Amino acid sequence: MFSSKEMPSPSSLFSAYASIATSFMLFRSMANELIPYPIRSHLFSAFRFFFKPRSSLLTLVIDESAGIARNQVFDASETYLCTKVSPNTERLKISKTPREKNLTIKLEKGEKIVDFYDGIELKWRFVCTESQKNDPNTHNPFMSRAEKRSFELIFHKKHKEKVLSSYVPYILEKSRAIKDEQRVLKIHTLNASQSYGGIKWESINLDHPATFETLAMDPEVRKAVIEDLERFVRRKDFYKRVGRAWKRGYLLYGPPGTGKSSLVAAMANHLKFDIYDLQLVNIMRDSDLRKLLLATGNRSILVIEDIDCSVDLPDRRLPDVRNNKQHDVQLTLSGLLNFIDGLWSSCGDERIIIFTTNHKERLDPALLRPGRMDMHIHMSFCSFHAFKILASNYLAINSYHQLFPHIETLLNNVDITPAQVAEELMKNDDADIALEGLVKLLKRKKFQEDDLNIQDSKRPKIDGRRRNPVRTPSRRKAKRRYL
Numbered sequence: 001m002f003s004s005k006e007m008p009s010p011s012s013l014f015s016a017y018a019s020i021a022t023s024f025m026l027f028r029s030m031a032n033e034l035i036p037y038p039i040r041s042h043l044f045s046a047f048r049f050f051f052k053p054r055s056s057l058l059t060l061v062i063d064e065s066a067g068i069a070r071n072q073v074f075d076a077s078e079t080y081l082c083t084k085v086s087p088n089t090e091r092l093k094i095s096k097t098p099r100e101k102n103l104t105i106k107l108e109k110g111e112k113i114v115d116f117y118d119g120i121e122l123k124w125r126f127v128c129t130e131s132q133k134n135d136p137n138t139h140n141p142f143m144s145r146a147e148k149r150s151f152e153l154i155f156h157k158k159h160k161e162k163v164l165s166s167y168v169p170y171i172l173e174k175s176r177a178i179k180d181e182q183r184v185l186k187i188h189t190l191n192a193s194q195s196y197g198g199i200k201w202e203s204i205n206l207d208h209p210a211t212f213e214t215l216a217m218d219p220e221v222r223k224a225v226i227e228d229l230e231r232f233v234r235r236k237d238f239y240k241r242v243g244r245a246w247k248r249g250y251l252l253y254g255p256p257g258t259g260k261s262s263l264v265a266a267m268a269n270h271l272k273f274d275i276y277d278l279q280l281v282n283i284m285r286d287s288d289l290r291k292l293l294l295a296t297g298n299r300s301i302l303v304i305e306d307i308d309c310s311v312d313l314p315d316r317r318l319p320d321v322r323n324n325k326q327h328d329v330q331l332t333l334s335g336l337l338n339f340i341d342g343l344w345s346s347c348g349d350e351r352i353i354i355f356t357t358n359h360k361e362r363l364d365p366a367l368l369r370p371g372r373m374d375m376h377i378h379m380s381f382c383s384f385h386a387f388k389i390l391a392s393n394y395l396a397i398n399s400y401h402q403l404f405p406h407i408e409t410l411l412n413n414v415d416i417t418p419a420q421v422a423e424e425l426m427k428n429d430d431a432d433i434a435l436e437g438l439v440k441l442l443k444r445k446k447f448q449e450d451d452l453n454i455q456d457s458k459r460p461k462i463d464g465r466r467r468n469p470v471r472t473p474s475r476r477k478a479k480r481r482y483l
């Protein structure tokens, strides 16, 4: 800083500039006569460089394309800036395609936006220029449009490091989160109407409302599952470092109606991953399975429901039309597992595979061996805690109700699935009536179970053990699953 004594007066400054300008003119006219053109031009540009007034601002130009590829920073900035529209913005573009959930908002040419990051002021400008006809880049598909689009990001030079190492990565991360939020999830199922051999994935929008908040499950288990999923998606570098494919396997087991399919949907909604619902009954050969698995996308969940019903694979027979015989079907559990562990998981990123079963005890040991399914999640009968979540979801009861203690005692003594409780709670809008209905249902079930136990105690013992009454519901049930 200058002290007032050292500060040059405006008149002295003016005379200094005037003498520099006069010397420059003099130098120029002498140089024109004495110095040959190329050297003269270098001298002049050096002179200009030293005497040009310096700007304290730095401008980053972010073009739409980087060579022949799209510039990710441009795309991310476009997405990010939509969330920064201020009352001063004068023109915006909006659009919506049938596949999109929300309106897309974009800046119009020349619009400016001011953003603040960690106390730094950042000025953005959206620039569109006509691209020249003989532009060498016109072979580029993004440049063949008549206009060249870019963002200019202007800030004080002293923040260069911070902007490049922190603000730009922040924009990339933020735009990914925004895109995930807007993404319409898909559920892919096998197209069974195709003739055999032409089987392929078919997708529709996944509109399943299940979330971890609405799922009635043990809070500890819920927390563990969410943490596991989040750790998995964060750990790309870790998987690379330890030489493992970036995949995670979950086994969901429990009686029908305890929320296994709902948990799959909640996981997909949480991670914004598509679901591939693989019904093995429709696949006859390992080769078809490979083709289908290789056609699945990254950031997806592959679900094989009721794996205990599907693994009698080697017994399935495929009619041979030509010879009117039956062929052994060439689809085996080990083929499936080896492929999932091997090629499939290593040719994509962020793969999750989920098996569900009502009968964990019937599963092939190959599925249960350590390292195959990373987490075994037990979905069980409705606990009192799970009931309170359902009461909050279905009846908006978020605090105490006089029937709660009674319901708690009954739930401790009766096996009832969350699906059955949910169905009962839906029967009436009036919370008191719905809860009374539930109490009646629980009492009825308790009575039936007591009755069964009495009958059971009268059964003769076999090998010193009393056989359990078989209460397994049909496994070939029609399912609504995710739709």
Ligand SMILES: Nc1ncnc2c1ncn2[C@@H]1O[C@H](COP(=O)(O)OP(=O)(O)OP(=O)(O)O)[C@@H](O)[C@H]1O
Pocket (backbone or CB within 6 Å): 214, 215, 216, 217, 254, 255, 256, 257, 258, 259, 260, 261, 262, 263, 357, 358, 379, 417, 418, 419, 420, 422, 479, 481
């Ligand atoms: N834990 C739960 N939390 C909230 N709702 C549940 C839960 N379990 C079941 N439901 C309700 O019951 C319906 C059926 O549940 P879901 O299909 O998820 O059960 P499932 O365990 O997959 O059964 P299955 O073994 O027959 O496939 C769901 O649509 C949901 O409304």
Ligand SMILES: [Mg+2]
Pocket (backbone or CB within 6 Å): 260, 261, 262, 305, 356, 479, 481
């Ligand atoms: Mg299910």
